[in-house]
Amino acid sequence: MRIVYMGTPDFSVPPLEKMIEKGHEVVAVVTQPDKPKGRSDKLVPSPVKECAMKHELKIMQPKKIREAEVVEQLKALNADIFVVAAFGQILSQEVLDIPKFGCVNIHASLLPKYRGAAPIQMCILNGDKTTGVTIMQMNAGMDTGDILITKEIPIEEEDTAGTLFDKLMYLGADLIAEALPKIEKGELTPIPQDDALATKCGKISKDMGRINWNDSAEKISNLVRGMNPWPSAFTDYNGKMLKVWTVKVIRENSDKIAGNMDELKKNAPGTIVQVNKDSFLVATGDGLLEIRELQLEGKKRMSVSAFLAGNSVNAGDKLL
Template identity: 50%
Template sequence: MKVLFMGTPDFAVSTLEAIIDQGHELVGVVTQPDKVKGRGAKISFPAVKETALKYNLPVYQPIKVKEPEFIETVRNLKPEVIVVAAFGQILPKELLDIPPYGCINVHASLLPKYRGAAPIQAAILNGDEETGVTIMHMDVKLDTGDMILQEKIPISQDETGGSLHDKLAKLGADLLVKVLEQLRDGTTKRVPQDDSEATYVGMLNKEMGLIDFSQPAIKIERMIRGLNPWPSAYTKLNGKTLKLWEAQVIEYSSDALYGQVVAVNKDSFVVMTGKDALLIRELQLEGKKRLSCEAFLRGYPIEVGTILG
């Protein structure tokens, strides 16, 4: 099939490579504009652009996909289907109407649950036992189109946002290949979403990672895993940012303040929360490397009574 691919971050790379591996004709790859990063103001390419260039594919980077010039460019490419994976812009009706097989989206949740920008992290933050990928027809609203194919996977107890991202990226690529075959053969099924069961999740930002120790330990522990690797869960220690990378919920009752260290062991320390406590196993102080708690405590001793936050 003649495919126009639209995607931006690492999550979309697996899908792009799967389309290439299956021998489909990629008429172009659309991604977000390059960004300037770091003190050196270096130009940073989106992950999808780097992959497209590796395969010598034509790349388009419109600031807005609703621009008439870009829409005309897509018409001239004459794609049979447009495949979208974590692209980052809502497609206007003029684009949706161009390919005869429509626009197909790879979405990292079990729709209609977790429509929006951060479904992977939301599944962990909310303590879900399973998640998955939905391949859907796109319409003019956000993640509301008819579903074509959906597959579930379990969420492990030590799952992080990063590990779940990688699993769902691969699953999404595998499912998308199946859907392209179904489109070609005319065997796809369209299942409308139940809007009454829909939930929306917004974009991640750094402020989301600030830990409130008055919350239950289980909620903070999910936050530590769900926001790993970005934006990460963090607090303050003696005025410096302290990122927490791994923690364990333990039953604990105390009159200590929220965020107060109530026990220090050789390889961990315990912090009081709104319900139960957190045993800290891995962390990173501002300007330092990520360390096991044992290694951290050898160079930066923490005393009982220290308050984080």
């Protein structure tokens, strides 16, 4: 198929590579304009642009894809289909109507759940046990188009937003490769989304990472995992910000507990109740949480064992 591909971040690279590998003709790659980075404000291309340059593909970087000149350029490409993955701009109805097979989107959730910008983080924050990728026929709404094909995967207990991002990134590449020949042959039946089941998720902000120790250990664990690698979960310790990177919910009969678990749980939320060689246990609103990896303000990310080598932490200390 003749494809115009629209994408910008790392998530969008494997689908492009997979389509090229499968022999599709990518007639143009549309991505966001280069952005300044670092102290020098040097303009840096998006990951998708770098991939397109490697394959010597035509590159378009419109500030606004709905501008009349850009629309005419897209029409002139005579593409069969537009494939979109985390492009970063809303497509107008005029753009959606250009290709013969319309525009399809690779979305990192099982729609209609988690329409919007941060589906990977939100499924972890909400404690979901599964997630997946949806290939969707785009319309003018935000992730509201008909579902063409989905693939579900489990969310493992150790998964973070970062590890799940990687899994869904490659799953999306495989799924669009499976979907394209079926779309061309008319073998996929569009299924309208049930709006009554829809949930929305906006962008993640830094302040969402603040830990509320009155929450349950399970909920805090989900927060730590969902905020990893960005923006990170954090708390305050001795007047400094402490990022929390790796935790584990303490279950009954855990070999990490030196005393009586019921007694330890009676401590005020945020209280460090036990210090081990490689971790310390914190009371929460419901249960105990083991902190294994952290980062004190101004310092590098490190294991708790390394942190304890240079810092005095005692039972009774408080995290705020």
